Amino acid sequence: MKAKVNENCIGCGLCNSICPEVFTMTDEGVATASSDISEEQEESVRETADSCPVDAIEVEE
Template sequence: MQVSIEPGCIGCGLCASTCPAVFEMNAEGLACVTAQPGPSDEEAAREAAGNCPANVIRAE
């Protein structure tokens, strides 16, 4: 699985709280991908993508 964040993040932090192994908030207050998910993190990464209010997280 590959995870990416497209432009348009609103900085809500939901992804970082849902899947901290993959996402964190940067100095600008926007989400960034810190690591690609391992097998144990794939479900949480998909959940973060599905719950993103800006719909900018891709988990494929």
């Protein structure tokens, strides 16, 4: 699985609060996703993508 944060990100920090192992906030105030997503993190990443208020998280299976 891969996750990407697109240009829709408003920097609300919800993804970082749900799944801090994968999503971090940059100095510019937007989120970025780790390229290393383990099988144990996949469910949390999907939940995070579904929770994003602006659909900024793209998940590739």
